[in-house]
Amino acid sequence: MDTLLHPEPLLPLRAWRALRSRGVRYAWHKTLRRSLGRWPTWKRRLIYADPRAYWTLRGGRDYFREQEGQVGRTLRAEWIADRVAAYRPTSILEIGCGYGKLLQAIRVRTDAPLAGLDFSRSQLGAAREFLNGQDDVELFLGRGDQLPFADGSFDMVVTSAVILHNPPEIADKIRREVIRVARRFAAHNEEMNVSYNRYGYDTAAWYRSQGFRIAESGPIPMDPDPVLSQFCVVRVNG
Ligand SMILES: C[S@@+](CC[C@H](N)C(=O)[O-])C[C@H]1O[C@@H](n2cnc3c(N)ncnc32)[C@H](O)[C@@H]1O
Incomplete structure (x- = not known):
């Protein structure tokens, strides 16, 4: 670090x-x-x-x-980590963990085993440095649409600004992989705006369309545009 x-x-x-x-x-x-x-x-x-x-x-x-360099990013990670911890998950996988900012914020709020997966070697390299010394955070190189985990491996699966970077057919596969490996909850921070490097999805609407129960959904308070911001937690089982 x-x-x-x-x-x-x-x-x-x-x-x-x-x-x-x-x-x-x-x-x-x-x-x-x-x-x-x-x-x-x-x-x-x-x-x-x-x-x-x-x-x-x-x-x-x-x-x-x-x-x-952006204080807003830290406030957002802390807000999401608070919401994630509120569900008392017994284990958490973050898909697209980047350099581990959100995992770090979650770590200080729960003792649950944590895992991060990312398809970028450079991001995972930074995560190893950033999370240095935290042996209880496991890191995996892999793709969100082909998770190397058995069904129901984690109590909660989280994504933050990840699905939005993938085209629709891959985004759909990632959500289905989330449902497959999550035992109880999926939590997503995925914005809905489209730009050169993001597709933008209404994740809560997708889960509703598949018949899942939304535990919470709404904008993240510190995001500048509440219309485009979305954090949702979904009950994937029970
Ligand atoms: C905007 S960064 C967010 C990082 C982290 N979630 C955070 O909130 O700080 C997006 C990350 O998702 C990863 N990513 C995007 N699509 C992915 C996919 N299909 N499979 C695995 N990782 C993916 C990227 O490599 C990148 O590290």
Whole structure:
């Protein structure tokens, strides 16, 4: 965690180091991300066609710094962790755990065994550093639409800003995998707006359409746009 928090060197030095340490593909991807702001359609086509590649190149230290620099992200993670802990889950899996920000916030609220899964090696690398010393948080490299776990392996399965990064057919598979591996609850923070790197889904409506009972659903208080923000908890069994 300490090494993640070192002050950043100046941009030209950062760019040179990035090119040397992470290669041309990473540097090119970052340049496109920063320069195509006014052309979201091109941005989606050129750098977001493959979400796993995107999160491998964007994830890790860059993403960590960006997120930790925004106090709103910490307040949101704490709010979600409070809601998750309120259901007293006996074990929790977070799909798309990133560098472990939400897992860390959940850890201080419950002793339940925790697991995180992500399809990005760079994000998981940052998670190993960020969650360093917390042996009771297991981390897995894997895809949310093909979970490497038996049916009913976790009491609660959580996603936060993950399903929205996947196209509709994959999003559907992820939700079905959530239902398969969750024993009692699914909890989701998935926003509903569409942009170059997100699809946006009404997750609560999807569960209702499948006949599940929603335990709670509504906007996250600290999100800037309550119309587009959604946190829901679903009873997947019983
Ligand atoms: C916006 S980040 C959110 C990270 C974390 N949930 C949080 O709230 O801090 C999205 C994460 O989901 C992961 N992700 C997106 N789609 C995924 C999928 N289909 N399978 C596994 N991980 C996925 C990405 O690699 C990335 O780490």
